[in-house]
Amino acid sequence: MFSVRKSAPESIAPVAEVLTPPEELRKQRLQKIAIATVLALLLAATAWTVWHFVHAAGVEEAAIAAGDTGRPADVEVALGTLGEGEMPGLRARLLAMDALAGVRPIDEVAAALERVPEDEEHLSERLKAETYLRLAEGEPAAAQSVAGRLIAIGTYAAETANAKSLAAFANGDLGTAANEARGATSVHPEAPRYAAQLALSLSLSGDADGALAALDAVAAPEAPAIALARARTLARARREGAAEAAAAAKASEAATPTERAWATLVEAWVAAVAGDHAQARETAAAALESPPPGDSLFRWRAAEVLLRAGDAEAARSAVAGLSGPTPDPSLAGLVAAGLAVAAGDGSAAIEALGRVPAIPAALVLVARAQELAGDAEAARAAWARAAEAAGWEAEAFAGRAALELAEDEPEAAAGFARQSLEADPEHPAHVPVAVAALLAVDADDEALRVASAATEARPEDPRLLRAKADAHLAKAQWAEALEALRGAVEQGATGAALQAKLGEAARQVGEEEAAVRAFEAALEEKPDQPLALVGLFRMHVEAHRLDEAAELQERIDEEDLDRGRDTEVAPLVIDPDEVRRVVTRFLVDWGAGLGGTRYVIRSTRRRALRREASLRGAIAELYLQGELYRPAVGMFGQVIRLRGDRLQAQLGKAYAHALDGRNNLASLALQAAVDAAPPDEEGGESPATSQPRYLVTRGRVELNLGRVPSARRFAERALAAEPGNTAAHLLLAQATIRMRRDPTDELRAAIAYPRPQPLAWALLADRLGPTEEGCRLAERYLDATNRNAAEADAMERLRERCAEREEE
Numbered sequence: 001m002f003s004v005r006k007s008a009p010e011s012i013a014p015v016a017e018v019l020t021p022p023e024e025l026r027k028q029r030l031q032k033i034a035i036a037t038v039l040a041l042l043l044a045a046t047a048w049t050v051w052h053f054v055h056a057a058g059v060e061e062a063a064i065a066a067g068d069t070g071r072p073a074d075v076e077v078a079l080g081t082l083g084e085g086e087m088p089g090l091r092a093r094l095l096a097m098d099a100l101a102g103v104r105p106i107d108e109v110a111a112a113l114e115r116v117p118e119d120e121e122h123l124s125e126r127l128k129a130e131t132y133l134r135l136a137e138g139e140p141a142a143a144q145s146v147a148g149r150l151i152a153i154g155t156y157a158a159e160t161a162n163a164k165s166l167a168a169f170a171n172g173d174l175g176t177a178a179n180e181a182r183g184a185t186s187v188h189p190e191a192p193r194y195a196a197q198l199a200l201s202l203s204l205s206g207d208a209d210g211a212l213a214a215l216d217a218v219a220a221p222e223a224p225a226i227a228l229a230r231a232r233t234l235a236r237a238r239r240e241g242a243a244e245a246a247a248a249a250k251a252s253e254a255a256t257p258t259e260r261a262w263a264t265l266v267e268a269w270v271a272a273v274a275g276d277h278a279q280a281r282e283t284a285a286a287a288l289e290s291p292p293p294g295d296s297l298f299r300w301r302a303a304e305v306l307l308r309a310g311d312a313e314a315a316r317s318a319v320a321g322l323s324g325p326t327p328d329p330s331l332a333g334l335v336a337a338g339l340a341v342a343a344g345d346g347s348a349a350i351e352a353l354g355r356v357p358a359i360p361a362a363l364v365l366v367a368r369a370q371e372l373a374g375d376a377e378a379a380r381a382a383w384a385r386a387a388e389a390a391g392w393e394a395e396a397f398a399g400r401a402a403l404e405l406a407e408d409e410p411e412a413a414a415g416f417a418r419q420s421l422e423a424d425p426e427h428p429a430h431v432p433v434a435v436a437a438l439l440a441v442d443a444d445d446e447a448l449r450v451a452s453a454a455t456e457a458r459p460e461d462p463r464l465l466r467a468k469a470d471a472h473l474a475k476a477q478w479a480e481a482l483e484a485l486r487g488a489v490e491q492g493a494t495g496a497a498l499q500a501k502l503g504e505a506a507r508q509v510g511e512e513e514a515a516v517r518a519f520e521a522a523l524e525e526k527p528d529q530p531l532a533l534v535g536l537f538r539m540h541v542e543a544h545r546l547d548e549a550a551e552l553q554e555r556i557d558e559e560d561l562d563r564g565r566d567t568e569v570a571p572l573v574i575d576p577d578e579v580r581r582v583v584t585r586f587l588v589d590w591g592a593g594l595g596g597t598r599y600v601i602r603s604t605r606r607r608a609l610r611r612e613a614s615l616r617g618a619i620a621e622l623y624l625q626g627e628l629y630r631p632a633v634g635m636f637g638q639v640i641r642l643r644g645d646r647l648q649a650q651l652g653k654a655y656a657h658a659l660d661g662r663n664n665l666a667s668l669a670l671q672a673a674v675d676a677a678p679p680d681e682e683g684g685e686s687p688a689t690s691q692p693r694y695l696v697t698r699g700r701v702e703l704n705l706g707r708v709p710s711a712r713r714f715a716e717r718a719l720a721a722e723p724g725n726t727a728a729h730l731l732l733a734q735a736t737i738r739m740r741r742d743p744t745d746e747l748r749a750a751i752a753y754p755r756p757q758p759l760a761w762a763l764l765a766d767r768l769g770p771t772e773e774g775c776r777l778a779e780r781y782l783d784a785t786n787r788n789a790a791e792a793d794a795m796e797r798l799r800e801r802c803a804e805r806e807e808e
Contacts, residue, residue: 060155063090067159068191070225071254072103088116089125093159096132102257102293109133124150128163138294140170140325152180158187158194165197169204170296171325177201185214192223199229204328206359208237222248224255231266235273238391243270258292265302272308275429275463278492280309288318297327303335304361312342330356337365346372360389360396367399376407387419394423398430401437405567410440421450426457432467439474439571447471455484462493473501474571478508496526497568504535504572515539530561531569538582544753546590553583577608584618589754591761593784594626613644620652625758627789629660646676651693655727658700666701670694692722699731708738726750730757737763751777758784762791765798775802 062078075094082091092112098104113133116126127150134143147167152160165180181198188194195218199211211233215226231245246266249259268283284305292298299318306315316339319332326332333356340349349369356362367382380403387396397420404413417434424430431454438447448471455464469484482505488498503518516539522532533556540549561576580603587596600619603609616638623632633656639649654669673694674686688694699714712735718728726749733746744767750760761777761784768774778795785792 059087059090063094063156064158064188066094066097067156067162068188068193069223069254070097070101070193070256072098072101072256073254075101087125088112089122089129092116092129093125093132096129096136099136099293100132100258102261102290106133106136106293109136124154124156124160128156128160131163131167134294135166135170136293138296140167140294140296143167144171144173152183158184158191161187162194162197165201169197169201169327170294172327172329174201174205174327178205185217189217190219192218192220192225196225196229199233203229203233203236208233208239222252224249224252224259227252228255228259228263228266231263235266235269238273243267246270257290258295261287261290261292262298265298265305268305268309269301272305275427276461277309277429280305281311281314284309285314296322296324297331300326300328300331300335304331304338307335307338307342312339315339315342330359330362334361334365337362337369341365341368341372344372346370346374358385360386360392363389364392364395364399367396367403371403371406376403379403394420394427394430397423398427398433402433405433405437405440410437413437414441414443425450426454428454428458428461428463432463432470435467435471436570439470444471444474448475460491462488462491465491466493466498469501469505470571473505476508478505481505482509482511494525496522496529496532498522499525500529500531500535500569501572503532504569507535507539512539512543528555528557529568530557530574531572534561534574534579534582537586541582541586541589544589546586546753549586550590553586556583577606580606580609581614584615588618588621588625591625591751591756591758591780591784593622593758594628594786595783597622597626611642613639613642616642617644617649617652620649620656621755624652624656624659625755626785627659627759628786629656632656647673647688647691648693650676651688651691651697655693655697655700658697658704661704663701663704666697670697690721692718692725692728695721696725696727696731699728703731703735703738708735711735724749724752726752726755726757726760730760733760733763758789759791762789762795766791766794770798770801770805774798775805778802 059078059081062074062081066074066078068074075098078094079091092109092115095104095109095112099106099109109129110133113126113129116122116129118126127146131143131147131150134140134146144167147164150160150164152158152164154160161180161183165177165184168174168180169177178198178201181194181201184194185191185198195214199214201211202208202214203211212230215221215230215233218226220226221230227245227249231242231249234240234242234245243266246263249255249263255263264283264287268280268287271277271283272280284302288299288302291302299322303315303318306312306318315335319335322332333352336352337349337356340346340352346369349365350373353362353366353369363382363386367379367386370376370379370382380400383396383400383403386392387400389396397416401413401416401420404410404416414437417437420427420430421434431450435447435451438444438450448468451464451468451471455461455468458464465484465488469481469488472478472481472484482502485498485502485505489502499518499522503515503522506512506515506518516536519532519536519539522529523536526532533552537549537552537556540546540552556579558576558579561574561579584596584600584603587599590596597619600615600622604612604615604619609615616635620632620635620639623629623635633653636649636652636656639652640646650669650673654666654673657663657666657669670688673688673691677686677688679686695714695718699711699718702708702714703711711731715728715731715735718725718731722728729746729750729752733743733750736743736746744764747760747764747767750757751764758781761781765774765777765781768777775798778798781789781791781795782799
């Protein structure tokens with residue numbers, strides 16, 4: 001009926017959330033924000049710190065790489081690591097390096113330098129930048145002053161040492177330059193830029209081996225700086241390989257404009273030393289088109305190269321305006337001395353060399369200067385000392401050979417020439433000297449072998465072609481000489497002596513037009529060139545261009561020819577006695593008459609001509625022209641006594657007697673001429689009877705006897721035997737006058753060259769009267785004859801009338 005129910009006690013429901021007071025909520029939010037901010041700040045600081053160290057390391061690495069190599073590309077990379085306004089001192093220094101390399105304007109560097117703060121933090125980089133800037137501006141003393149404040153410590157100690165080395169180098173303090181460069185290479189032993197600077201400092205100090213060792217220590221021999229330093233060192237020491245090293249430097253894409261300019265100059269330097277002067281001049285000019293900024297050494301070296309290449313004017317221009325210190329003070333003295341030698345001022349050259357050490361280049365210039373000053377012994381001593389230096393033997397021995405040639409010591413010259421050839425058998429500047437020396441001792445075959453071998457190696461060198469031509473000339477191989485001389489001209493050789501030789505060779509092989517052109521070219525350049533004067537004069541005489549010959553004869557200085565051989569045209573020798581023979585022939589063919597006898601008589605007093613019958617015969621012919629018939633007879637007699645041409649002498653005597661109106665004596669002389677030339681066959685006629693002079697003389701005797709038709713027949717027979725015979729034309733003219741006809745045509749034929757008849761001048765002048773031609777002919781007649789000549793009075797009167805006409 002009743003039940004019992006158990007009931008559990010009621011439980012409290014669980015709490016879904018705890019309600020936080022608003023104040024607490026705000027507090028919690030602030031705490032979270034603070035924690036997040038701190039964490040963000042810590043993260044940012046960590047990131048900045050990491051970035052800073054990475055960036056700084058990147059800047060440092062890039063800047064060091066740029067300093068090690070000096071490549072503009074590496075400099076550009078280093079500049080790219082710098083932020084806007086960051087590290088202005090480093091930026092300025094990098095820009096200044098580019099300026100020295102020739103790839104950045106100096107103005108840009110100067111502007112960057114102005115933005116560098118003048119505080120301790122930026123001092124070192126600022127000083128380096130200013131040092132480089134002053135060097136690029138060509139102010140080495142200012143650069144040295146700035147560099148003196150630098151201390152090589154810290155991250156960029158090597159660059160600091162390099163800056164100090166460059167400044168010392170530019171001022172000629174090569175010891176300091178080398179020491180500072182060693183400091184740079186001790187920090188960065190593989191840096192091409194620093195090793196190159198050390199090598200150049202050692203090279204300019206004279207330690208070529210040390211310089212090359214410094215370059216060999218670098219593991220990057222292909223680097224442009226290393227290749228260029230090697231080229232400059234080898235060139236200065238006159239060792240092989242300089243040209244190849246310079247070419248390697250130029251071929252590198254990484255080469256700077258400064259390095260390319262120097263490499264080009266080294267190529268010119270090597271060419272000049274090798275004797276390739278044309279190439280040296282051209283290459284040096286190309287190098288000077290873009291000279292390295294502020295580098296005075298470059299311009300001094302270019303001047304030295306140009307002097308060696310024979311262009312003194314370009315050398316003077318290259319160093320114009322240079323002043324102040326230079327890396328090689330001796331080079332300035334060498335250039336000054338070279339310019340003085342080029343100007344022929346030995347004293348000035350010796351004075352300039354007084355401050356130059358006794359290096360081989362200086363000794364060579366001393367020798368040349370002493371030669372100019374006339375001190376052969378001092379020159380010999382200098383050449384001997386120069387020959388002791390490696391690489392200078394060929395030049396020194398060749399110079400000594402040239403000196404001995406000038407001092408007329410051919411045997412000694414030949415000995416030194418052979419020594420020069422042993423050192424360098426193909427040098428185009430030395431081989432010609434050797435050939436000349438060998439020719440001077442009559443070693444013609446040896447000279448030709450030397451010249452031929454050198455020309456084979458350098459077939460286009462004009463100096464070697466000229467030397468080969470000289471060897472052929474000495475052997476009278478005219479055709480071969482002419483070919484070589486023409487080759488020299490084609491290769492640009494010039495000079496009056498060259499053209500004179502060419503003309504003589506052409507004359508000897510019968511190329512008359514070529515000979516005349518060459519002789520005229522020689523005289524255009526040098527109006528008194530002896531070989532050209534004599535050669536062209538001879539050609540005019542032989543071709544009967546006697547008016548042209550007359551102009552040249554007045555210019556031939558026979559006293560100068562007597563003084564000795566013309567070394568300009570050696571081995572050809574102008575024989576003064578042969579010149580007198582040619583002049584004598586000219587005087588006779590020109591109709592000089594008595595005006596020419598004095599010259600020929602003086603010539604007969606010379607030892608070699610004293611007993612020369614042909615000169616006595618020429619005097620006799622001149623007496624005939626001068627109407628001195630009896631002296632002419634006597635002179636023809638001397639020809640016979642000197643065993644000259646007896647037939648022509650007897651015919652000359654006969655003609656003189658006939659002109660003098662002594663017909664019997666003329667007939668006797670004609671018979672003597674017949675006796676002097678017996679007939680070839682028994683019963684035949686004597687060859688004398690067909691001689692033009694025999695026929696003219698017979699005609700003259702007939703005219704003297706009044707037998708005009710007979711005289712004309714003999715004259716016509718003479719002209720048939722010798723067309724143009726002026727004596728026969730004169731005979732015809734006089735016969736025509738006897739016949740009361742116009743003799744003008746015959747008179748004009750009688751005054752034609754060769755051997756115009758002075759009497760024909762007078763007869764024609766008398767007919768022409770005081771005209772320009774008449775007056776000229778009258779003067780020629782009076783110059784050729786004496787005052788007792790047949791027409792002298794008439795010509796004197798005509799001369800007076802000519803003077804009156806001129807006054808009017």
